[in-house]
Amino acid sequence: MNILVTGAAGFIGSHTVERLLGLGHTVYGLDNFSPYYDIDLKKMNVSAIKKAGAHFIEADLRTDDLSKYLPSTLDFVFHFAAHPGISASSTFKDYVSNNILATQRLLDYIETKSRRPFFANIATSSIYGLEATLTENEVPLPASWYGVTKLAAEQLVLAYARRGFFKGCSLRLYSVYGPRERPDKLYTRLIACVLQNKPFTLFNGSEKHLRSFTYVQDIIDGIVSVIGNEEVCNTQIFNLGTEEENTTATGIETVEKLLNTTIDILPHPARPGDQSRTKANIDKARRVLNYNPTTGLEEGLKAQIEWYKGRFL
Numbered sequence: 001m002n003i004l005v006t007g008a009a010g011f012i013g014s015h016t017v018e019r020l021l022g023l024g025h026t027v028y029g030l031d032n033f034s035p036y037y038d039i040d041l042k043k044m045n046v047s048a049i050k051k052a053g054a055h056f057i058e059a060d061l062r063t064d065d066l067s068k069y070l071p072s073t074l075d076f077v078f079h080f081a082a083h084p085g086i087s088a089s090s091t092f093k094d095y096v097s098n099n100i101l102a103t104q105r106l107l108d109y110i111e112t113k114s115r116r117p118f119f120a121n122i123a124t125s126s127i128y129g130l131e132a133t134l135t136e137n138e139v140p141l142p143a144s145w146y147g148v149t150k151l152a153a154e155q156l157v158l159a160y161a162r163r164g165f166f167k168g169c170s171l172r173l174y175s176v177y178g179p180r181e182r183p184d185k186l187y188t189r190l191i192a193c194v195l196q197n198k199p200f201t202l203f204n205g206s207e208k209h210l211r212s213f214t215y216v217q218d219i220i221d222g223i224v225s226v227i228g229n230e231e232v233c234n235t236q237i238f239n240l241g242t243e244e245e246n247t248t249a250t251g252i253e254t255v256e257k258l259l260n261t262t263i264d265i266l267p268h269p270a271r272p273g274d275q276s277r278t279k280a281n282i283d284k285a286r287r288v289l290n291y292n293p294t295t296g297l298e299e300g301l302k303a304q305i306e307w308y309k310g311r312f313l
């Protein structure tokens, strides 16, 4: 199949491209190298996906004419491109333009096609709000610009699917970690601090936060399981993540154990909108997609540490 992966230079998108290539698909990876974090890291990811056989397209979903870059037929779209996370240096416009407007422009492009691809939207547990423990049927209560704009993007995609313009679904991911994790996220920051002998900035109160820390390959198992299940997935939302909950303090202790060290903590004011608890309720994904994440935190973090050492030391 011809598959478009947006956000292909990023953390989860680049892994997904590699998995899809391994499954024998022709993959078009698109990204604008947004400056949200170090572009060199994204370029390294793009080198890896090109080496694996992907076609890479540098384009901005908000402004570029997609018909110039994409093949005339696409069978599937996995839409990862977004302004992610909760960041004090990001503006409301960053979230609105990259999460809502960029999604609408991609939908506008797809609407011009007579044969339309299946559209798998990548959403987030932040849609649920400060406590993300709910099933897909419950009312979302986002508490950040990120959560609000990702909810809007998800509902845009599902609106098209409900109207029958194409078949599509939305996948709400929970706290993903592993090799290539973004530099602003917990485990890459922790590992970098230890290996560079620097103190770790901990947002006040976050040591008690509970998270469904989910290994990236377990997330991708769920994402690609939509292929072949298009009918049953159409218009549906699925939570994807592990049911195993760990506190941030446990995450820190696990990194300390694996690197045989004690991390020097530097307290920092709490981030508004940060979730106090995420616990993936994956009953629906288990039932419909046979989804079964299996990687434990220690095993996943070992792989992330090895990746970090291989790339940066």
Ligand SMILES: NC(=O)c1ccc[n+]([C@@H]2O[C@H](COP(=O)([O-])OP(=O)(O)OC[C@H]3O[C@@H](n4cnc5c(N)ncnc54)[C@H](O)[C@@H]3O)[C@@H](O)[C@H]2O)c1
Binding pocket: 006, 007, 008, 009, 010, 011, 012, 013, 030, 031, 032, 033, 034, 035, 036, 042, 059, 060, 061, 062, 079, 080, 081, 082, 083, 084, 085, 097, 098, 102, 122, 123, 124, 125, 150, 172, 173, 174, 175, 176, 177, 182
């Ligand atoms: N990392 C997580 O724990 C997590 C959890 C839940 C959901 N998600 C979702 O997964 C997706 C990927 O997240 P990630 O952590 O890999 O982030 P990432 O920042 O590494 O990847 C996103 C990519 O999208 C690209 N992009 C942004 N705006 C674009 C635009 N206008 N046009 C083209 N490309 C654009 C960026 O350059 C980046 O490479 C996002 O949709 C995010 O909301 C991530």
